Amino acid sequence: MSTNLSPSATHPTSATGSGTAATASWQERNSQLLAVYVRERSIDSRNAVVRANLPLIWQAARRESQRSGHSFEDLSQVGCLGLIKAVEHFDLGRGTSLSSAAMPWIIGAMRQHLRDRCQPLRASRTLHELTLRAHQLQQQRLQEQMPPLNDAELPQALGCSPARWQEARGLQQALRLASLDQPQLLEGSESMTLQDQLVDPASADRYAGAVRSERRRLLWRALRRLERSQRRLLLGRVLQQRAWGELGAQFGLSAKVTQRRFAQLLELLRQQLGPDLAADLA
Numbered sequence: 001m002s003t004n005l006s007p008s009a010t011h012p013t014s015a016t017g018s019g020t021a022a023t024a025s026w027q028e029r030n031s032q033l034l035a036v037y038v039r040e041r042s043i044d045s046r047n048a049v050v051r052a053n054l055p056l057i058w059q060a061a062r063r064e065s066q067r068s069g070h071s072f073e074d075l076s077q078v079g080c081l082g083l084i085k086a087v088e089h090f091d092l093g094r095g096t097s098l099s100s101a102a103m104p105w106i107i108g109a110m111r112q113h114l115r116d117r118c119q120p121l122r123a124s125r126t127l128h129e130l131t132l133r134a135h136q137l138q139q140q141r142l143q144e145q146m147p148p149l150n151d152a153e154l155p156q157a158l159g160c161s162p163a164r165w166q167e168a169r170g171l172q173q174a175l176r177l178a179s180l181d182q183p184q185l186l187e188g189s190e191s192m193t194l195q196d197q198l199v200d201p202a203s204a205d206r207y208a209g210a211v212r213s214e215r216r217r218l219l220w221r222a223l224r225r226l227e228r229s230q231r232r233l234l235l236g237r238v239l240q241q242r243a244w245g246e247l248g249a250q251f252g253l254s255a256k257v258t259q260r261r262f263a264q265l266l267e268l269l270r271q272q273l274g275p276d277l278a279a280d281l282a
Contacts, residue, residue, distance in 0.1 A: 026052075030098060038092055049087050049098070050080065056099055057083055057106055064110045075110050082109030130168040133158055135225070138268050142230070145261065148268045222272055230265055237262055 057079035086102035244255035
């Protein structure tokens with residue numbers, strides 16, 4: 001989407017004198033644009049809504065830029081992606097304003113960007129590269145139908161000491177953070193922020209909802225890194241409970257080979273996620 005992100009334009013709420021009338025006019029225009037998007041579901045109508053609500057991005061970008069010291073322009077670009085997602089998931093029938101629904105998406109996208117590029121824990125670049133090389137090596141072995149290396153074998157294959165590998169794994173675990181403002185998609189089209197899920201009325205554990213949401217997020221992130229065929233195998237067995245022979249026929253493999261590949265895939269995920277999270281897929 002080509003959009004001018006310069007905040008030189010005046011937001012309706014900042015006008016003097018006729019500020020109330022300007023705000024009402026802007027809200028009416030916003031409602032019209034949203035109605036057009038809901039009816040057409042086209043990229044052009046979606047982008048028209050985004051352009052009309054750019055001041056929301058600028059407001060959040062200024063605040064996050066002052067808080068983090070990061071570039072206002074970069075945060076504005078990232079905020080646009082969050083606003084696009086907010087518009088795509090917005091439901092006119094709920095009676096809430098787009099600005100209220102969009103802010104968690106915008107701020108969540110910005111803070112995700114900051115976590116990816118401004119890590120809260122300082123570590124050498126070699127540690128980050130070591131975890132990336134390990135992931136690539138395990139993926140390559142899986143594609144070649146070879147079993148994944150365990151924690152004792154990986155350091156030798158990577159050319160590092162066991163202590164160095166454990167340090168890299170510890171860093172990877174420590175950097176798995178989630179913003180409390182980042183919306184989490186639930187069943188259907190529902191979404192809630194992690195902050196909204198901190199209290200679970202159905203459980204004596206007040207943080208049970210947040211824990212479950214975090215587990216889902218980590219599992220989904222790991223699944224997205226897999227090859228398409230690997231995801232199909234994993235979800236076909238875990239969610240659809242399909243037989244090994246049926247799954248094997250889909251990939252042109254025998255039931256025994258399919259079962260072995262599934263076990264290798266689980267071992268790879270167990271190393272990436274830890275035994276507790278990987279158990280959810282067993």
